[in-house]
Amino acid sequence: MQAFLNDPMAMILLTGALVATSGALLGTFLVLQRQSMLSDAISHSIVFGIVVVWLLTHAQSGPLQIAGAALTGILTVFLTEMVARTRRVKRDAAIGLVFPALFAAGVLLLNLYARDIHIDSHTVLLGEIGFVWLDTMPLAGFDVPQAVVWMSVATLVNLGFVLACYKELKLASFDWQLAAALGLAPALMFYILLGLTSVTAVAAFDAVGAVLFIAFVIVPAATAYLLTDRLSLMLLLAVLVGVVSTLCGYPLAVRLDVSIGGTMASMTGVFLLTAFVLSPRYGLLGHWRNRRVKVPG
């Protein structure tokens, strides 16, 4: 067991698979609710939360950071909704106003008060999965990489949430009004979903960085959306696409001697492109064939 945990390759692949799984579970619902760009907003604005929690408690990781991240994510969404609700700014512009402001505030706080600490916007935006096996913590008699521990927790929490609230999430994604009328609290689901996105983003920072985490949230889910009409199948396919991307990405990255996280995330794009071209029902191929059927001779 310890030998497995000490194996860099196994740990990198495991971390990648966990990032992919946790991201796809949330991303499926974000894509269906047309809120994908909120994951982008959150994973940038979280820099602000990380810095504020650090300034207040000097905690660089752990439960406090995670709570701070969840709050920042919810703050981002709340502020966006507030700006949009003035009805003087369209929603997409509201997103683009709020998160750069929070990000900028976070970077400035770093500039002013935390010049010599370990967290900088570099680490947060880029991350490096290649080093996850170096940073371990003792757990049940083993030395387990921290990233594996935190990503496992995040994955389990996300999985638990999706399984426990499957009905609520499903209805909120397809018919918000009906969900509200039936008392299934779609707004609450929405905020929990985005809170979990923030938490997972923080856990994933060390491994892949903020921007690449977005790839694992949005792209596999979008790929699965092109392939199926069933929600349960879409969840499964999204997880599968994400995990397979990490598995393909790793050897490629090692061969080319480039960023492992970057290659894994790029692979999700390859799958999206493939599905876009080849998907029988919703791809270009299907589009072209349907057009021929619709316009007979």
Place this chain on the structure above:
Amino acid sequence: MLDLLGNHTVQTVIMGAVLLGLVSGLLGSFAVLRQQSLLGDTLAHAALPGVCIGFLIAGTRHLGWIMAGALGTAVIAALFVQVITRYSRIKMDAGLGAALSVSFAVGVVLLTYIQGHSSASQGGLDSFLFGQAAATRPSDLWFMGGVTLAAISLVALLWKQLKLVTFDPLFAGSIGLSVGVLETVLTAMIALAVVVGLQMVGVVLMTAMVIAPPVAARQWVSRLEHMVFLAMLLGVISGVVGVLLSAGVSHLATGPVVVLVASVLVALSLLLAPGRGVLWSWLKLWREQRAIGQRQMLVTLHKLAEHHEDPYYPVERSMLDSFYGVATGHILRRLQARGFVVPASHMREEGPHWALTDAGHNEARQELERMDWNQAEA
């Protein structure tokens, strides 16, 4: 402050900020109006692989090649978003998000490739990620100036067409304008603006430079030409103020300060702009609620007086309080100031009483007529 203005580096950076403000305000206006605000975000991230490709081709940090590469990949990403949203069930948000994250991932891969393989120093490529205004060179200004001039002339030349495509693409198409071409031209120009801004404020904050000045400008004016001019002006103001603030305080990165200044401008505009400002509509709402309270009170007192067949029937205030469920003293005092009610004495050892004046009865009758009118119309 004057010392700063004499400083050569600061002068260069200020010039850069002015150019950036002009070009992002100009093109951002179209992006925001066409509800493509987040396109800037995607384009900024998608420029990263292009920066690396430009670097690989030139073998050094040559601004021309880097900008060309950045523009190339940004436009490719924008086209990808256009195509995938048009020809599949993928919606705009997922298309933008996918293009953004995947091209950034490719950029990271290329960045690490350069770090590992290129003999030349990749120094300065990072500045495109986070922006480094102080690294702006005088020679960069010529380039930025050229881009700004080109963008302004193109918009001036295609003004009518762009305006039509922005506000009514269907009509534009029906009178024979090639909407697709114009949209692509606009997108390419927005990509150009983003690319110009990258090394000053960085990928993330460039998003805000395209959105914030136009949104702020929109609150004050309603005509496109006014909006574009004001957005350019506000872009310049946030750029210059941001540069001066960050140069005055040591260790402050320029990009974030510029963006925060722009965000403050947006917040002030949203709150204060005449006509559209949120503060004014709150004030108006509050005034209306107050007026409704007074009118209701007059009618209540009038009906009570009618019911008791005594025009000067004194009503106890505590009774009114419990009838309305709120303290009514301030409403009565305001009506007194307008001469519609007077304090009345009733029996001793009871609370304050109020009675309508003749003017109050008149006002109440008019109000009742208005209510009948409204009902009849409804």
